[in-house]
Amino acid sequence: xxxxxxxxxxxxxxxxxxxxxxxxxxxxxxxxxxxxxxAIADAGADAVKFQTHIAKAESTLDEPWRVKFSLQDKSRxxxxxxxxxxxxxxxxxxxxxxxxxLDFWSSPFSIEAAIILEKIGIKQWKIGSGEIYNxxxxxxxxxxxxxxxxxxxxxxxxxxDNVIDQAVKKSTPFGIFQCxxxxxxxxxxxxxxxxxxxxxxxxxxxxxSDHSGNIYAGLxxxxxxxxxxxVHVTFDKKMFGPDTSSSITINELKQLVTGSKLxxxxxxxxxxxxxxxxxxxxxxxxxxxxxxxxxxxPAGSKLSKKDLTLKKPGTGILYDDINKVIGRSLKTHKGIDxxxxxxxxx
Numbered sequence: 001x002x003x004x005x006x007x008x009x010x011x012x013x014x015x016x017x018x019x020x021x022x023x024x025x026x027x028x029x030x031x032x033x034x035x036x037x038x039a040i041a042d043a044g045a046d047a048v049k050f051q052t053h054i055a056k057a058e059s060t061l062d063e064p065w066r067v068k069f070s071l072q073d074k075s076r077x078x079x080x081x082x083x084x085x086x087x088x089x090x091x092x093x094x095x096x097x098x099x100x101x102l103d104f105w106s107s108p109f110s111i112e113a114a115i116i117l118e119k120i121g122i123k124q125w126k127i128g129s130g131e132i133y134n135x136x137x138x139x140x141x142x143x144x145x146x147x148x149x150x151x152x153x154x155x156x157x158x159x160x161d162n163v164i165d166q167a168v169k170k171s172t173p174f175g176i177f178q179c180x181x182x183x184x185x186x187x188x189x190x191x192x193x194x195x196x197x198x199x200x201x202x203x204x205x206x207x208x209s210d211h212s213g214n215i216y217a218g219l220x221x222x223x224x225x226x227x228x229x230x231v232h233v234t235f236d237k238k239m240f241g242p243d244t245s246s247s248i249t250i251n252e253l254k255q256l257v258t259g260s261k262l263x264x265x266x267x268x269x270x271x272x273x274x275x276x277x278x279x280x281x282x283x284x285x286x287x288x289x290x291x292x293x294x295x296x297x298p299a300g301s302k303l304s305k306k307d308l309t310l311k312k313p314g315t316g317i318l319y320d321d322i323n324k325v326i327g328r329s330l331k332t333h334k335g336i337d338x339x340x341x342x343x344x345x346x
Contacts, residue, residue: 041100049105057110129153153181288314
């Protein structure tokens with residue numbers, strides 16, 4: 001079996017790969033699409049992802065609205081038509097992304113769309129939840145043997161078993177996103193507990209395709225060992241579009257990237273408690289306590305347990321040695337403002 005690994009995408013295995021999904025947030029504006037690329041690069045994400053729609057290749061006038069959000073588009077078909085870019089424009093978007101250090105992704109929704117993306121050098125596929133049920137497109141993409149990430153928002157375990165079996169038979173590297181096709185997805189539908197079961201069942205990298213509209217699900221998924229996080233992004237929660245409520249802002253994306261890196265760093269280092277405290281010896285001395293007198297005593301005083309207390313710092317005689325102190329006498333007068341020392345004792 002050839003499975004997708006983070007290294008297929010040029011990452012170390014201890015990284016969490018952050019994909020910022022523009023989808024239709026550009027609303028058909030090429031300029032806005034390019035602006036998203038720059039903003040996502042500045043936020044520190046690993047990849048930018050679009051969706052490549054060709055209305056005549058994927059839709060008909062019979063397609064219903066998921067949510068009737070647009071007054072300017074008479075039909076869902078008209079909306080997909082307005083979202084189209086030319087081959088040359090897709091090439092420009094890909095080049096811009098790569099020039100900013102971003103991996104370029106775009107989900108194809110037809111073979112025609114996939115062909116455009118192949119021409120501009122796409123290196124991997126992300127399959128949307130609905131396209132798992134498009135065997136014509138799925139067969140085409142599997143035959144390319146490029147790494148594929150499957151989104152599972154509409155899939156049962158049996159559905160996933162079927163598509164993963166096809167990927168294995170064609171030796172196509174793969175990974176799986178836990179996904180909830182609820183926009184926005186409430187916490188009870190994040191499905192974070194599914195990540196570990198996917199990893200065990202399919203022996204592949206797993207991630208979260210997040211529609212929650214906040215950064216908490218992504219951070220939690222990182223803590224649970226997710227290899228990939230995909231989030232929808234928007235410049236502002238008040239912007240027009242079908243995915244705005246399930247998107248995070250660019251500033252939140254920056255927080256997610258930073259938080260994910262910090263979490264991964266913490267998970268990948270010093271998992272042994274003894275190692276974690278091995279360099280705290282000086283702190284122990286500073287915040288620890290040593291034996292001292294409860295009250296000042298004259299020379300010759302024989303010390304009992306009731307004469308002794310513990311005071312900061314921990315640089316003197318430790319409590320472990322209290323029995324070596326009890327019964328011994330003071331050489332000279334000893335006050336309470338200095339730690340007891342071995343030189344004080346006869």
